[in-house]
Structure formats: structure tokens, C-alpha cells
Amino acid sequence: MRKVILITGRTIDQGKNLENKMSDEYLDAVARCEMNESLLSEIGATEGDTVRVKTEFGDVVVRAAKDDGLPDGLVFIPMGPWANAVVDTDTGGVGTPGFKGVEATVERTDAPVLPLKELIASYKEA
Amino acid sequence: MATETVTDVICPLCGSLCDDIEVIVEAGRITNVKKACPLGKSKIMGHGRIRAPMVREGGELREVSYDVAIERSAEILSDAKRPLLYGWSSLICEAQRKGVELAEEIGALIDNTASVCHGPTVIGVQGKGSPGCTLGEVKNRADLVVFWGCNPAEAHPRHRARYSHAAKGFFRPGGKKDRKVYVVDVRETKTAKVADEFIRVEPGYDYMVFSALRTILAGHEDVVPDTVGGVEKSKLIEMVDAMKSCEFGIIFGGMGLTHSRGRYKNLENVISLVDELNAHTKFTLMPMRGHYNVTGSGHTFAWLTGYPFAVDFSRGYAWYNPGETAANDVLLRGEVDAMMAIAADPGAHFPGESLRHMAKIPLIQIDPYPNPTTELADVVIPSAISGVEVAGTAYRMDGVPIRTRKIVDTDYLSDEEILERILTRVRELRR
Numbered sequence: 227m228r229k230v231i232l233i234t235g236r237t238i239d240q241g242k243n244l245e246n247k248m249s250d251e252y253l254d255a256v257a258r259c260e261m262n263e264s265l266l267s268e269i270g271a272t273e274g275d276t277v278r279v280k281t282e283f284g285d286v287v288v289r290a291a292k293d294d295g296l297p298d299g300l301v302f303i304p305m306g307p308w309a310n311a312v313v314d315t316d317t318g319g320v321g322t323p324g325f326k327g328v329e330a331t332v333e334r335t336d337a338p339v340l341p342l343k344e345l346i347a348s349y350k351e352a
Numbered sequence: 353m354a355t356e357t358v359t360d361v362i363c364p365l366c367g368s369l370c371d372d373i374e375v376i377v378e379a380g381r382i383t384n385v386k387k388a389c390p391l392g393k394s395k396i397m398g399h400g401r402i403r404a405p406m407v408r409e410g411g412e413l414r415e416v417s418y419d420v421a422i423e424r425s426a427e428i429l430s431d432a433k434r435p436l437l438y439g440w441s442s443l444i445c446e447a448q449r450k451g452v453e454l455a456e457e458i459g460a461l462i463d464n465t466a467s468v469c470h471g472p473t474v475i476g477v478q479g480k481g482s483p484g485c486t487l488g489e490v491k492n493r494a495d496l497v498v499f500w501g502c503n504p505a506e507a508h509p510r511h512r513a514r515y516s517h518a519a520k521g522f523f524r525p526g527g528k529k530d531r532k533v534y535v536v537d538v539r540e541t542k543t544a545k546v547a548d549e550f551i552r553v554e555p556g557y558d559y560m561v562f563s564a565l566r567t568i569l570a571g572h573e574d575v576v577p578d579t580v581g582g583v584e585k586s587k588l589i590e591m592v593d594a595m596k597s598c599e600f601g602i603i604f605g606g607m608g609l610t611h612s613r614g615r616y617k618n619l620e621n622v623i624s625l626v627d628e629l630n631a632h633t634k635f636t637l638m639p640m641r642g643h644y645n646v647t648g649s650g651h652t653f654a655w656l657t658g659y660p661f662a663v664d665f666s667r668g669y670a671w672y673n674p675g676e677t678a679a680n681d682v683l684l685r686g687e688v689d690a691m692m693a694i695a696a697d698p699g700a701h702f703p704g705e706s707l708r709h710m711a712k713i714p715l716i717q718i719d720p721y722p723n724p725t726t727e728l729a730d731v732v733i734p735s736a737i738s739g740v741e742v743a744g745t746a747y748r749m750d751g752v753p754i755r756t757r758k759i760v761d762t763d764y765l766s767d768e769e770i771l772e773r774i775l776t777r778v779r780e781l782r783r
Contacts, residue, residue, distance in 0.1 A: 231555050233538060235607060236507040236642075241391035244365075246399040247700055247723040284704055295540035300555065302539065307724050311704045318615045320475055321467040321662055321678020323703050326611040327555045346699060346727040349707040 228269050230261070230301045232279065232330040234309040247306075248342065256306035257339050259332065260293040265301070271334040278335040279303065279312055281328050286311040287337045301332055307345050354379065362756040363392040364442070364739025367641030367749035368487075368508045368515070375759050382740075382760060389509035395740075396759075402722050402734035413732060418765060418773075421733045425692070426777035428714040428731065429458050432690035434666065438679045439696030439718075440653075441465040441643030443735075444744025444756065447767035448645075448652040451694065452663075454775045457782075459665045461688070464649040465642070465696045466661040467678035472610040473639045474650060474660050475674060476619025483626045485602070485636040486750045487514075492521035493634075496598035498534040500622070501558065501608015502640040505542035511640070512543075516604065523599075532594060536561070537608060551591070556613035557581025561588070562621040568592045569628055601635040641749035643696070644739065648747035683709045692716040695738075695767060699724030718770055736764040744768075 239255035246252055259277055271277055271290045278287050279301070286308050296302060303309040305325065314324025340348070361373040365388075375396060376384035385393040405421035406413040429435055437460050440448050455462035466474055490497070497516050504511040512518055517533055524530040535544040536551045536558075544550040553561055557580070564580040567573065569592050578585050595601055603626060609618040622637060629635035641647045650660035657663045659672035662679070675681060679698065682688045683706035690713055693699070699707060700723055710728050717729035720737045736742045739756035741764065747753050765773075 233555065234611075235503065238390060238506045238509065241365075241507065241509075242394045244391065245395050245721045245723075247697070247721075248400070248726075293539075295542075295544070297539065297552065300539060305701065307700050307704075310700070310702060310707075313703050315680075315684055315703045315705045317675060317678060317680050317684065318472075319675040320472050320615050321463075321674035321681050322471050322610060322615060323468065323680055323706075324611065325468070326608065327613055342724060343727060346707065346724045349704060349728070350711045 227331045227333040228265065230265070230299050230330050230332050232281065232301055232303065232312065232328040233326040234303050234305045234313060235326070237304045240304040240306060253339070253342060256304040257288045257308045258291045258304065259288045260291045260296060260302040261332070262294045262296045262298065263292055265298060266290060266292055269332060269334050276335050276337060276339060277332050278337065279330055279332050281312040281314070281330045283313060283315055284311045287335060287339050289339060301330065307342060311345065358757070358759050360757070361759060362739060362746065362754055363388055363396065364644045364737070364746065364756055365392040365395045366508050366644055367647060368511045369644055369746060369748040369754050370510050370514060371754060377760060380760055391509060399721065401720055402726070402732060405734060406732040408730045418733070421731050422770065422773045423777060424731050425716045425733065425774050426781055428690050428716060429692070429774065430778045430781040432458070434682070434688045435460040435690040435692070436679060436682055436688040437462045437692045437694070438698055439465065439694040440649040441646035441696050443695035443738040443767045444645060444742065444746055445648045445652045446744045447738065447771060448649050449656065450768050450771040450775065452653060452656045454771055454778065455663070455665050457775060457778060459668065461664045461666065461677055461682060462653065463662045463679040464653065465646050466650055467674060467680065468701055469607065469642050469646065470610055470639045471661055471674055471678065472616035473605060473619050475616040476623055479616070480620050480623040481627070483623060483630070483635065483637050484750065485638070486752055487748065489600070490602055491515045491519040493523050493600040494602050495524065495530060496532050496594060496601040498536065498601070498603040499543055499547070500536045500603050500605050502604055502606020503537070503541040503543045504604070504640065505546065507642070508640055532598070534591065551583055551587060554582035558609055558612065558618045559614040559621050562618070562625050564588050565592055566625050566628060569596070569625070595629055595635065596632045598633055601629065601633065603637050604640050605637060606640045638750060645746040647749055647751060648745065648753070651747050651751070680706050688713060690714045692718065693725045693729070694718040697723045697725050699726070699728055718767060720764070733770055734764055735770055736762045736766045738767060742766045
């Protein structure tokens with residue numbers, strides 16, 4: 227388990243599927259956690275493996291992906307339902323949750339990525 | 353079959369509102385889109401739509417008529433004590449106006465997507481002022497462009513080509529050759545890879561970097577430490593020199609400023625920096641707005657209520673206090689007892705904790721497309737796509753209003769018609 231800082235944001239593939247969210251393409255585009263190569267190998271994962279990202283606000287399983295534009299200790303999940311399972315719910319006195327700069331841990335896991343419908347359904351349970 | 357090319361189409365995807373799109377229409381159906389970026393093309397070409405209005409019964413959504421769905425929505429809204437009307441950013445100003453009317457009628461809280469996006473920018477502007485300009489001025493005049501905490505290569509793909517980087521302008525005939533581009537970000541984004549200079553800031557340190565730049569600009573570089581927020585002092589001095597000596601500078605601000613530590617304070621500090629740079633040269637600031645008409649929802653709300661987002665009518669008059677009255681504030685406090693999501697997808701873009709409350713209360717969705725919000729909705733009303741099937745006004749990220757075009761006919765009701773019919777029924781029920 228490695229301590230990291232999580233940021234979320236837009237990507238081209240996320241944007242292409244903005245109006246196509248119930249598709250497999252959307253899941254592939256946003257249910258992913260990007261990190262640099264050294265962090266990937268440090269947690270013993272390769273691209274496509276599932277990883278568990280955990281913050282004090284929740285935890286989520288997504289696929290690992292490589293982006294060497296990220297410095298050590300920083301991971302990126304495209305904006306969307308999977309990222310939002312773990313973002314900071316403090317609205318900072320302005321109404322805006324903390325979608326960036328969230329303290330998190332990341333570790334390799336064998337658990338599967340929760341499909342979109344199941345992820346959303348999980349909020350229905352009391 | 354007759355093939356028609358509709359030119360000068362306004363793209364209803366992001367705040368760049370590209371106005372040069374060509375759409376090929378064959379027998380009343382869109383078959384191709386030219387000049388648009390992958391995001392815009394994907395939206396205009398269309399995907400699976402919500403087929404018909406639906407109402408949830410026994411846990412399952414069941415198709416009903418527009419009349420039934422509108423009646424159910426009117427009942428939910430007129431019965432609610434603390435309703436929230438959220439979204440309003442992927443539709444035209446004419447529908448936004450109708451939404452404010454509905455909010456006032458039922459004493460609702462009405463909020464747009466700025467509250468999860470550039471709300472902190474709006475608050476910063478309210479505190480310090482808006483040193484803005486149009487994108488036309490950027491194209492024709494800017495020789496120094498700073499993308500700070502934004503990544504147009506992925507979020508606004510044609511922005512650089514049309515307005516801010518490669519665009520050939522009246523005083524910048526060489527396009528890219530006549531401009532210097534900085535990217536300031538916590539990671540090396542796709543935009544950073546094509547910039548002249550990339551400055552990496554540690555997450556959450558933007559405020560300090562702005563303060564360091566202001567200190568250097570004020571002539572007190574001696575008190576600036578060797579590194580600030582991970583940036584070397586020499587880099588900061590170079591940046592101030594470049595900012596002071598340009599003819600027309602602009603900082604485009606993104607979510608890197610509004611979503612991270614400091615929120616609106618980051619904006620106040622960068623606005624002060626821009627203000628102070630104007631003692632040396634012309635310098636401006638512009639937020640990179642996301643949804644194509646989120647800027648318009650801010651304008652429409654403001655000219656109707658006095659406030660640009662997070663407007664609460666529960667007192668019988670407009671009240672604004674983001675932090676208390678934004679959508680996520682009231683959802684996370686478990687305060688609202690009914691919600692309408694229109695032309696935005698809180699199911700995908702709100703924190704899970706907010707969704708937990710959305711799942712407990714009656715939720716009405718008005719949208720052309722099924723999405724995570726649909727999974728939680730109790731009433732689903734499909735609408736025509738504004739900017740493709742309905743014409744109307746949208747505001748570009750620089751505040752320039754542009755009339756979007758209708759390209760093809762549809763059997764779906766427009767957002768405005770749906771809202772008008774709900775409002776009429778609500779008034780009858782509340783009589």
C-alpha cells in the first residue's frame with residue numbers, strides 16, 4: 227500500500243463519452259487510475275491490473291494505467307463515478323467538493339472493477 | 353436521398369462554442385460532422401437516447417407518456433418543502449429562464465454546474481473583479497498565454513487552434529511563432545507537452561506561487577525563498593519578466609485552481625496578480641468553462657435573481673451563500689426532500705455521499721441521454737438536444753452570447769416546453 231495524492235479531471239476519452247456513459251467505452255475511459263512507471267512497479271502492478279484506491283471518504287477499484295507525465299506520489303483518476311467514490315466531500319465553504327489533492331493510498335488488488343450500474347446501485351442501500 | 357450540409361453550426365459541447373462546424377444531414381438524419389473535435393463530433397453525431405418518458409415503479413423504470421411524467425414531476429415538486437433544481441448548463445438560456453421561474457414559484461434552491469466547477473472563480477471575481485477580455489482579443493493580440501491548472505488539449509481540444517495558441521490573429525500573423533505559451537500544472541499534461549515552458553507546481557501550492565510572483569513583481573524578490581511550491585525562484589523571476597514585457601498577456605484558469613486547496617482564494621490571488629501586471633502591460637484572465645452554456649446559466653441566473661449560482665428561494669426571495677446553498681452543501685447535509693437534475697449529470701459528477709442522499713429522495717431527470725443520474729431517478733423525461741434539435745442562446749466562456757442553430761427536427765419536447773408544462777401544472781396544484 228503506497229501513500230499518494232489523488233487528482234481527478236477531464237480526458238479526451240472521458241469527453242468523447244460524456245453523452246454515452248452507459249457504454250463500455252465510458253467505463254474504460256474513466257474507471258482507471260493513472261500513475262508513472264516507477265509507482266506502477268512499486269505497487270507491483272502493470273497496466274490493466276486492478277488497483278484499490280482508498281481515501282478517508284471511500285474506496286474504489288479501477289484499472290491501473292501508465293502516465294509518465296505524473297510525478298512520483300501523484301495519481302490521476304478521470305472525473306466520473308469511480309473517482310467520485312473517493313473524492314473529498316468537504317465543500318470548502320464555497321460549495322465545491324475537493325476533487326483534487328486528496329490524500330489516498332493505492333495498492334494492487336485482485337478485486338474486479340464494479341460496473342457502473344452496480345456502483346450507482348450501491349448508493350441506494352441504506 | 354437529399355443530402356444537405358449545414359454550415360456555421362455552433363458546437364454545443366464545451367465553453368469554446370466553436371462556430372464553424374459543418375454537419376451533413378441525409379433525409380433528416382445527421383450522418384457526419386466536420387471540423388469538430390472528437391468531443392463535439394461525438395455529441396452532435398449522437399448516441400443512444402432515452403426512448404420515452406419513464407416513471408419508477410417497484411424499483412423499475414416503466415415507460416409512460418409525457419403527460420404522465422410531467423404530472424408526476426409537478427406533484428413531486430409542489431409537495432416538496434426543500435426542492436433542489438440542479439444542472440442548467442447543457443441547455444439554452446431560454447430554458448434556464450424558465451427554470452428560474454419554476455424555482456421562484458416553488459421556493460426551490462436552483463444551482464448550476466459552476467458549483468462543482470468554476471464556482472470558486474465566480475466567487476473570486478465577485479470579491480476582486482474580472483480582468484477579462486474576449487477570445488477574439490486573445491486571438492488577435494495575445495503574445496503571452498498561460499494555461500494554469502487547465503488542460504485544453506483534452507478538455508477544450510480546439511481552443512488553442514482557434515483562439516489561444518496556433519490561431520493566426522491580426523497582430524499575431526505568425527500564430528504559434530508570435531506567442532509564448534506557459535503551462536503551470538501539477539503534472540505534465542498533453543497541453544504541457546506542446547507548451548514553450550512547463551512549470552510544475554506541487555499540489556495545493558498555487559496560492560503561494562501567485563504570492564511569490566506578486567512579491568517579485570513588486571520588486572521584493574530578496575524575500576522569496578529559493579523554491580516556492582516546488583518551483584525554483586529563478587523560474588519565477590523569468591516568468592515575471594516574461595509577463596511584464598509582453599504586449600498582451602492572458603492567464604486561462606482551470607479546475608487546478610478551483611478544485612484544490614484554497615479554492616476561491618487562489619482566484620482572488622491570481623486576479624490581484626493580473627491587476628498588478630496591468631501597471632506594466634495589458635494582462636487578462638479567463639476561466640476555461642466546461643459545459644457549453646454554464647457561462648450562460650450564470651448570466652441568466654444573475655440577471656433574473658442577482659446571483660450566478662447556488663440561489664435559494666426558500667425565503668421567498670433570492671438568497672445566495674455558496675458553502676451553505678450549493679447543491680452538494682444541501683445534499684451532503686441531507687437537507688433537500690426532492691430534486692430535479694436537468695442538463696447535467698450529478699449521478700456521474702457528484703461525490704458518492706451526495707448520491708446516497710439523492711437515492712433517498714424523489715429525483716426527476718430531464719436529459720436527452722441515459723446516464724448514472726437515470727439509475728437513481730424516479731421520473732425520467734427525455735428532451736430534445738439544445739443546439740442540435742433546438743435553437744437558442746448560449747454564452748461562450750468569454751461571456752459572448754451566440755445563437756445556436758437547429759440542425760434537425762425531433763419528436764422530443766424541448767427543455768423549455770417540458771419546464772413550461774411542469775410550471776403550469778405546479779401552479780394549478782398549488783392554487
